[in-house]
Amino acid sequence: MELLSGTVLTRDGFIDGYVVIDGGVIVEVSEGRCPGTPVAEGLITAAPVNSHSHCADGGLKVPPGMSLEELVAPPDGLKHRYLDSVPDFELGQSMRRFSELSLNGGYGAFIDFREGGERGCRILRESVPDAVILGRPTSKKYDPDEAESILEASDGIGLPSISDIDACYAESIADDVRRARKMLGIHVSERVREDIDAVLSLDPAFVVHMVESADRDLLKCAEAEVPVVVCARSNAFFGSVPPIKRMIDAGVDVAIGTDNAMLCEPDVRKEASAFLKVLTAQGGDPEAVWRPMLEAGRNILYPAKDIHIRKGAEADVTVFPYSGSMSVRSVLESTDRILRLRRR
Numbered sequence: 001m002e003l004l005s006g007t008v009l010t011r012d013g014f015i016d017g018y019v020v021i022d023g024g025v026i027v028e029v030s031e032g033r034c035p036g037t038p039v040a041e042g043l044i045t046a047a048p049v050n051s052h053s054h055c056a057d058g059g060l061k062v063p064p065g066m067s068l069e070e071l072v073a074p075p076d077g078l079k080h081r082y083l084d085s086v087p088d089f090e091l092g093q094s095m096r097r098f099s100e101l102s103l104n105g106g107y108g109a110f111i112d113f114r115e116g117g118e119r120g121c122r123i124l125r126e127s128v129p130d131a132v133i134l135g136r137p138t139s140k141k142y143d144p145d146e147a148e149s150i151l152e153a154s155d156g157i158g159l160p161s162i163s164d165i166d167a168c169y170a171e172s173i174a175d176d177v178r179r180a181r182k183m184l185g186i187h188v189s190e191r192v193r194e195d196i197d198a199v200l201s202l203d204p205a206f207v208v209h210m211v212e213s214a215d216r217d218l219l220k221c222a223e224a225e226v227p228v229v230v231c232a233r234s235n236a237f238f239g240s241v242p243p244i245k246r247m248i249d250a251g252v253d254v255a256i257g258t259d260n261a262m263l264c265e266p267d268v269r270k271e272a273s274a275f276l277k278v279l280t281a282q283g284g285d286p287e288a289v290w291r292p293m294l295e296a297g298r299n300i301l302y303p304a305k306d307i308h309i310r311k312g313a314e315a316d317v318t319v320f321p322y323s324g325s326m327s328v329r330s331v332l333e334s335t336d337r338i339l340r341l342r343r344r
């Protein structure tokens with residue numbers, strides 16, 4: 001049996017209390033004093049989901065001053081040339097390293113936009129069996145056989161952007177994903193504003209970035225109940241700032257992702273701190289960081305489940321230490337070790 005003590009994030013919000021775990025299952029969630037010696041103290045939450053990553057490119061050293069296009073635009077950006085040139089075992093090593101860093105950084109699952117077609121999906125599945133994989137077709141024209149083989153090896157498809165592929169191609173892929181009952185994600189308006197109507201008509205589970213978006217684009221996402229994944233550190237590398245406060249004001253469910261491994265390590269506190277900095281500079285309420293940091297990603301991945309700590313759930317738990325009283329700052333500024341209890 002393991003005891004955790006501190007502030008527990010439940011469906012009803014934060015409570016001061018403790019959690020008892022037995023055999024990998026949460027057997028008790030109670031308010032009040034912890035009845036024994038806890039293995040960890042802090043903010044106890046169901047493990048946050050990293051809602052957007054590219055886990056294979058951690059080995060690429062990025063020359064400073066590169067533009068978004070030079071670095072990541074398919075098919076000739078530096079990243080894609082790198083991924084094509086690196087042997088399978090080396091990519092697998094980078095993926096496993098990313099997974100380890102993610103666990104140490106407090107994350108549970110990560111939703112990976114996996115480049116490299118069926119090959120990329122296969123290497124990731126072999127290297128990190130529980131990764132959430134959204135594969136990406138590599139053929140220039142829509143190829144139903146390729147889509148099928150990617151969907152067999154993945155949990156869905158993660159598209160670059162509607163500026164990178166033609167509309168019919170994107171629609172065919174979206175149909176295939178729907179038929180396979182899998183997940184579709186897509187980058188939108190990262191560098192230039194794109195047509196949100198065309199994107200939402202694909203029925204994505206979520207969209208990523210929306211940096212260059214008008215308020216009415218954000219309202220449409222909120223109305224369609226399509227969450228937006230913000231990657232503040234990645235955007236900062238390219239000199240752009242996501243409109244986080246406008247997203248929240250529009251009623252968007254905002255989640256957080258760490259994007260390219262070559263730019264940002266997967267660390268909940270570092271990514272949420274960058275998010276918080278942007279949010280507060282835009283006049284937003286610091287408390288608004290909790291949902292994007294802890295809950296929204298789980299809501300994308302486990303929409304039909306209770307996304308919080310509860311009795312009877314598998315112990316997929318993270319404990320973020322803090323000193324003094326629990327607050328956004330005391331949690332994010334702590335440098336003490338994060339405890340991750342993994343599912344068995």
Ligand SMILES: [Zn+2]
Binds near residue numbers: 053054187
């Ligand atoms: Zn991305």
